[in-house]
Amino acid sequence: MNDIRGLEPPTGTAALLFDCDGTLVDTLGLYRRCWTQVFGRHGFVMTDEWFHTWAGHSIDPFVRAALPSAGDELVAEVTTQGIDLFLESTHLLEPREHVVAVARAWHGRIPMAVVSGGQRVAVEQTLEAVGIRHLFDAVVTVNDVVSGKPAPDVYFLAMQVLGVDAGRCVAYEDTSSGIDSATAAGIPLVFDVGDHSPVGIADFR
Structure with a gap:
């Protein structure tokens, strides 16, 4: 107990x-691995310090902070990529x-x-x-x-x-x-x- x-x-x-x-x-460990991979595709190298600074924030400001020049369409695309990658591994x-x-x-x-x-x-x-x-x-x-x-x-x-x-x-x-x-x-x-x-x-x- x-x-x-x-x-x-x-x-x-x-x-x-x-x-x-x-x-x-x-x-958080799984999310960190997923977002490291997804952000890397778009040229952003996510550090552990950056990740922990943004941990707990909702996903839209989180993605926009990583990709500040991204428009709404790209933010939505990246968000979907990150969530889909996470969903593949929730059994872990x-x-x-x-x-x-x-x-x-x-x-x-x-x-x-x-x-x-x-x-x-x-x-x-x-x-x-x-x-x-x-x-x-x-x-x-x-x-x-x-x-x-x-x-x-x-x-x-x-x-x-x-x-x-x-x-x-x-x-x-x-x-x-x-x-x-x-x-x-x-x-x-x-x-x-x-x-x-x-x-x-x-x-x-």
């Missing part, structure tokens, strides 16, 4: 909201068990959603690949909103779908972009699952 100490939501939590990539599922993915254990522990007890800046097709296939899609009442992605992370739009929509107020929600993220998105949506407690540290304080009693 996985240890969830340090990640437990406080009593009175209305909903749990989880990022997908890097939070519920260890996707592994869940981040210490975070998934939280979702398993509260499944059926309080509403839960996946709140991602990724493309829906990639997020849904990722969750199915590691066998955890059934744990969540909703999946909200960048395809459902105008602006992806670090904007708060995906969190606002997820809370609307679940019918809960931000002030009683807890979020789980692994990047500064995701944490900024959740806090901008008014969520008082966000766990940085990279080091189990809470951002903010919540007392829902």
